[in-house]
Amino acid sequence: xxxxxxxxxxxxxxxxxxxxxxxxxxxxxxxxxxxxxxxxxxxxxxxxxxxxxxxxxxxxxxxxxxxxxxxxxxxxxxxxxxxxxxxxxxxxxxxxxxxxxxxxxxxxxxxxxxxxxxxxxxxxxxxxxxxxxxxxxxxxxxxxxxxxxxxxxxxxxxxxxxxxxxxxxxxxxxxxxxxxxxxxxxxxxxxxxxxxxxxxxxxxxxxxxxxxxxxxxxxxxxxxxxxxxxxxxxxxxxxxxxxxxxxxxxxxxxxxxxxxxxxxxxxxxxxxxxxxxxxxxxxxxxxxxxxxxxxxxxxxxxxxxxxxxxxxxxxxxxxxxxxxxxxxxxxxxxxxxxxxxxxxxxxxxxxxxxxxxxxxxxxxxxxxxxxxxxxxxxxxxxxxxxxxxxxxxxxxxxxxxxxxxxxxxxxxxxxxxxxxxxxxxxxxxxxxxxxxxxxxxxxxxxxxxxxxxxxxxxxxxxxxxxxxxxxxxxxxx
Numbered sequence: 001x002x003x004x005x006x007x008x009x010x011x012x013x014x015x016x017x018x019x020x021x022x023x024x025x026x027x028x029x030x031x032x033x034x035x036x037x038x039x040x041x042x043x044x045x046x047x048x049x050x051x052x053x054x055x056x057x058x059x060x061x062x063x064x065x066x067x068x069x070x071x072x073x074x075x076x077x078x079x080x081x082x083x084x085x086x087x088x089x090x091x092x093x094x095x096x097x098x099x100x101x102x103x104x105x106x107x108x109x110x111x112x113x114x115x116x117x118x119x120x121x122x123x124x125x126x127x128x129x130x131x132x133x134x135x136x137x138x139x140x141x142x143x144x145x146x147x148x149x150x151x152x153x154x155x156x157x158x159x160x161x162x163x164x165x166x167x168x169x170x171x172x173x174x175x176x177x178x179x180x181x182x183x184x185x186x187x188x189x190x191x192x193x194x195x196x197x198x199x200x201x202x203x204x205x206x207x208x209x210x211x212x213x214x215x216x217x218x219x220x221x222x223x224x225x226x227x228x229x230x231x232x233x234x235x236x237x238x239x240x241x242x243x244x245x246x247x248x249x250x251x252x253x254x255x256x257x258x259x260x261x262x263x264x265x266x267x268x269x270x271x272x273x274x275x276x277x278x279x280x281x282x283x284x285x286x287x288x289x290x291x292x293x294x295x296x297x298x299x300x301x302x303x304x305x306x307x308x309x310x311x312x313x314x315x316x317x318x319x320x321x322x323x324x325x326x327x328x329x330x331x332x333x334x335x336x337x338x339x340x341x342x343x344x345x346x347x348x349x350x351x352x353x354x355x356x357x358x359x360x361x362x363x364x365x366x367x368x369x370x371x372x373x374x375x376x377x378x379x380x381x382x383x384x385x386x387x388x389x390x391x392x393x394x395x396x397x398x399x400x401x402x403x404x405x406x407x408x409x410x411x412x413x414x415x416x417x418x419x420x421x422x423x424x425x426x427x428x429x430x431x432x433x434x435x436x437x438x439x440x441x442x443x444x445x446x447x448x449x450x451x452x453x454x455x456x457x458x459x460x461x462x463x464x465x466x467x468x469x470x471x472x473x474x475x476x477x
Contacts, residue, residue: 015044022400060085064092067109068102075105083112100130107136115144126152131163138166142173150177157194160201164363167207192218195227202232209238211364214245221246225254233265240268244275245349245357245365252279256286259302267342270301274346277353280309287311301346308352308462317465322392322458329385332472335465343467344474353463354471359432359455367434369418370402370455377476384472391460394453404454405429407439408446415439416450 009020022035058066058081066078082089090113094106107125110118125137126149138156141149156162156170171187194200194208209227212219224246227239240258243251256279258264258272273290276283287309290302307314320327347354348362357366360373376382390396407415407429417429417437426438432454460468 011045011047015047016041060088064088067105068097068099075101079105079109079112082106082109086113089113095124100128100132103128103130104132104136107133107140111136111140115140119144119146119149122146122149123152126156131161131166135166135169138169138173142169142176145177147177150174153177157200157204160203162201162204162207164207164211167204168211188212188216189218192216196223202230202235206232206234206238209235209242212242214242214365215247219246221248221251221254224251225257228254228258233268236264237268237271240271240275241349241365244271249278252276252282255279256283259290260286266295266297269295270297270342271346273298273301273305274350277305277308277351280305280311284311301343304353308350316462319461325385325389325392328388328392331465332384332388332469335469337466339473340470341474341477344470344472344477347463347467347471348474353467355459356471368430369432369434371399373475382476384476387472387475393457394455395457398451398453402453404432404450406446406448406450407444409439409443410445411443 009018011018018039018041020037020039022037058077060081063078063081063085066074067082069075069078089106089109092106094103097103097106107121110121119140122137122140125140126134128134128137134156138153140146141153153170153174156166162170171190174190175187191208191212195205195212197205200208219242221243224239224243228236228243230236230239240255243254243258255272255275259269259276261269264272273287276287280287284306287302287306290298291306293299293302303312303314306312320331345362348356349365356362356373359370360366361368362372362374364374402418404416404418407413407417409415415429415431415437417431420428420430420436425442426440427444428436428438430436460471463471
């Protein structure tokens, strides 16, 4: 039996089932909503632990060799041993190791020895060729609030090889060492400034632009239209994609201009064309002209926009019943042609078809109402059938974190949102519009959990079989 704060896990004596308690709600007072779950295994499990050598059996000298092991259990044990043997650890020439994982784990072990005294290694970590090693250095600065390395953090923005994870880590670290004052440092303003800074590497600017919320007051339609003319394709791409999602209704003419620009790569023109779905009636002439263009990508997207925008009617073959998942799987499998993940992405962010971005994040874009789907493809057991099942019936499985709460307050207010973080004097929520809000607990008259998903069923009914296939391919790629 394993006991945590509010949860108990226990195997049945015959090893055929696992029982665990579920407090259900984040509030600590007894509320009567708790549950006990039973998970039945396909085969009985052996409850006796597998034999494993104790950490103490790993000699420090051997632990140095194991820092770069492909087995996380091995290198975790190596870090633990070396953190307890600082003399051997510090005598090691870590920079001579060609394995970046070993160098990163060396830094983690050294940090555990004494994060303040050993911090002098940070500049070397930030100069390492490996993004993972640099990440350890960035996190070290943030964890310990080492303000003396603010300049080192700022210089990371000049790296042409800065990856998305490290970009966000640097911004978070700078926010931490600045003391969290919006007046001193604003992550959103910093990202926008990077995106607009022509002296910075193009890849960094594109990543920064991707990370700026499209409703940021400084990210105007005019600025995005200007960035869409950049000589760098990656900047043009992110500018067009942000423009397509921008809340300003005046974005239509800018998108139309880009859609008509024959010098742009067809995929970028298609992104702009898809962004015109809300303005199809205003740009019928252009869309009809593009629907007759020579390029197949441009032609297909223009025809799709005319249909999704309500200008023309497109007739789709009959779909299976919602609960007949095998039939849907066959429908998608038999779709003609090869999967097009670029089209799948456009459908994910489409304002009339997929509309997935209205609740889900992907690569930093969208809303946090539902789960972030960026890393969905990395999860075990996620395949086409699983995705179809949950799209057709969103209530098939709703994680507790994404069960909406209906809150009624003393002043008669009614709110719908998802719980954010831990409760205190006030509870934070995110609304169905993606905006965050707080309600003082003392003002709440009633809080009721809604045991269903807010995602409507059959969102893919207005899409063709090949479009559904492309959307699934995008999510699973």
